[in-house]
Amino acid sequence: QKEVEQNSGPLSVPEGAIASLNCTYSDRGSQSFFWYRQYSGKSPELIMFIYSNGDKEDGRFTAQLNKASQYVSLLIRDSQPSDSATYLCAVNPGSGNTPLVFGKGTRLSVIA
Amino acid sequence: DVKVTQSSRYLVKRTGEKVFLECVQDMDHENMFWYRQDPGLGLRLIYFSYDVKMKEKGDIPEGYSVSREKKERFSLILESASTNQTSMYLCASRLRTGSNEQYFGPGTRLTVT
Numbered sequence: 516q517k518e519v520e521q522n523s524g525p526l527s528v529p530e531g532a533i534a535s536l537n538c539t540y541s542d543r544g545s546q547s548f549f550w551y552r553q554y555s556g557k558s559p560e561l562i563m564f565i566y567s568n569g570d571k572e573d574g575r576f577t578a579q580l581n582k583a584s585q586y587v588s589l590l591i592r593d594s595q596p597s598d599s600a601t602y603l604c605a606v607n608p609g610s611g612n613t614p615l616v617f618g619k620g621t622r623l624s625v626i627a
Numbered sequence: 628d629v630k631v632t633q634s635s636r637y638l639v640k641r642t643g644e645k646v647f648l649e650c651v652q653d654m655d656h657e658n659m660f661w662y663r664q665d666p667g668l669g670l671r672l673i674y675f676s677y678d679v680k681m682k683e684k685g686d687i688p689e690g691y692s693v694s695r696e697k698k699e700r701f702s703l704i705l706e707s708a709s710t711n712q713t714s715m716y717l718c719a720s721r722l723r724t725g726s727n728e729q730y731f732g733p734g735t736r737l738t739v740t
Contacts, residue, residue, distance in 0.1 A: 549728070558717055558731040559670075603670070605729075612658055612677045614685065615729060619669035 517542045517608045521618035530627050534591040538604030538618055541585070548580055548587045549615065551603040559603055563589060594625045629654045631720055631732035639738045646705040648735050650718030657723045659701035661685075661693065663714040664734075670717070676701055708739045 518541040528534045536550075547566045551559035565571045565578040565587065577590040587606075591598055601620040608616055634649035650659065660675040662685075672685030674693040682693050690712060694702045701720075705712055715736050721729040 551731075558734040561728055561730060564728055612675075612723065614660060614672055614675055617670045619667075 517616050519604055519606050519616050519618040521604050521621045523619060524622040525624050526621055527624045527626055528594050530594060530596060530625055532594050534594045534598065534623055534625070536589040536602050536621050536623065538587045539585055540587070540606045542608040543585060545606045545608050547607040549605040550578060550589045551605060553601045553603060553620065596625050596627050599623055599625045629730045631718060631730050633718055633732040633735050635735050636733060637736050639740065640708050641740055642709060644708050646708050646737065648703040648716055650701045650732055651699050652720040653699065654720065655698065656720035658721045659695065660719040661701065661703045662717045662719065664717060665714050673703065710739050713737060713739045
């Protein structure tokens, strides 16, 4: 059973701080990695994806991938109250048409 | 911009009714997916479709069926709705392979009474 694990939270950070969200996955052959943000009552919104080891930056967001440790993380710099949401990690465990495997999400709360 | 639309945002049905949930995408994506999301259980895959007229069971297909007659449209059917099918239903689509980004529709909150 391919698994993606996330701490459910809530993770509370003060406004302006760095929020660090972590995700581990079980399938060493996993190819690509995605982060979604989901506000309460809304659908998931894709915010970052990463395919190669290392860091990928997009505005205040940085995705980090370490395939040797089977670990992917999302850093949010200068956290804002509007970043308060649940963040879902998703992993493509193979190539071709394999469905993504989703973690259950980490709830982030940014305190003003 | 990728656009995935779902036929209803909110739906209330009675036990035993046949329910159709429609999903349409406008980006010529081959792969389409139906999930349900419940508190504490996360996203669970019901069915997916690689391409037109193709379908595969996901993790929880019991009580559901699907139809993909056109590339842009993927329908989820609850043959006889039950109260345990009350949930948020999410449709998603992506280009052919898993390396491509997957986009979700706005969701349908279905209540079965």
